[in-house]
Amino acid sequence: MVVTDSFTGLENQGNEFVWVPVDDITSFTRTSFCGEGLTNETTGSARFNKSWIDETKEEFTNLKASITKYKGFYFGRFETSKIPDIEANIAQVKRNYDPWVNINESAFTKSSTMYSQNNEYYNHISTHLVYPHEWDTALNWIIQTGGKTEAEIKQDSTNWGNYKVLVNLINKSTIQKTGSMENNVANNIYDLAGNVSEYTQELNGVDSRISIRGGDYTENGDSKPAGSRSDVGGSKDYLGFRICMCINI
Numbered sequence: 001m002v003v004t005d006s007f008t009g010l011e012n013q014g015n016e017f018v019w020v021p022v023d024d025i026t027s028f029t030r031t032s033f034c035g036e037g038l039t040n041e042t043t044g045s046a047r048f049n050k051s052w053i054d055e056t057k058e059e060f061t062n063l064k065a066s067i068t069k070y071k072g073f074y075f076g077r078f079e080t081s082k083i084p085d086i087e088a089n090i091a092q093v094k095r096n097y098d099p100w101v102n103i104n105e106s107a108f109t110k111s112s113t114m115y116s117q118n119n120e121y122y123n124h125i126s127t128h129l130v131y132p133h134e135w136d137t138a139l140n141w142i143i144q145t146g147g148k149t150e151a152e153i154k155q156d157s158t159n160w161g162n163y164k165v166l167v168n169l170i171n172k173s174t175i176q177k178t179g180s181m182e183n184n185v186a187n188n189i190y191d192l193a194g195n196v197s198e199y200t201q202e203l204n205g206v207d208s209r210i211s212i213r214g215g216d217y218t219e220n221g222d223s224k225p226a227g228s229r230s231d232v233g234g235s236k237d238y239l240g241f242r243i244c245m246c247i248n249i
Helices: 060-070 106-112 118-125 132-144 150-154
Strands: 001-002 016-021 043-046 051-054 072-076 124-127 197-204 210-213 229-232 237-241 241-248
Touching: 016 132, 060 072, 060 124, 060 241, 072 132, 106 124, 106 237, 118 124, 124 197, 132 150, 132 197, 132 241, 150 229, 197 229
Parallel strands: 197 237
Antiparallel strands: 001 016, 016 072, 043 051, 051 197, 072 241, 124 241, 197 210, 210 229
8 A cells, every 4th residue: 555645645746655564563573584693682772693773762662652553654665865956955755766875874864854844744653764674574574465575585686676787797787766667666665676775773783884775786686685684884876765654653
């Protein structure tokens, strides 16, 4: 199910999110798709190999409460882009725009302030940079519903992602506009595999590098499938982000 904030209710005119159902909150968790190890801590943080997330922060606990009550959350249908012209520093989730790249820590702020206008309507929802739990839950839902196979998510996402294409040993792939490639969709969500890698709220606990997901156009779909994890420091021209939304309680 796709929802939009367009006044007309028509797709392609507003921001768009896809509802990801979560019947049992215990299934809202990180998943090791590509062989990462899972260990436990007692410090209030959840460690995944050397990557971790503070599950005690207010935003996350509110998100879990919302999912428990409403049985799901909203996942950005497209990679994040900028509102053009005079509002170029405000995030949007729309089709056929250039993904917002060369951004680092400000992705957290841009995600949470997407709907910061003084409007009572927006008191009912909250947006945030995607949590690894949301990314992994969305992928598990795609597998469970037959949108993609486990192999297409865990091993090789080439057939549904904008990845490296070599011609005479030269990479001819480029970043594509959001939602512009109809083959690169699963359960109505575009570009989870390839195009640009995406920041999450998962950190490398060793040196505070940020965990990124999904691979990008400079990489191969069998080395960086949709389920893969890696980490990066600083902004990159192949690195963007995705926004999720929940209903406030």
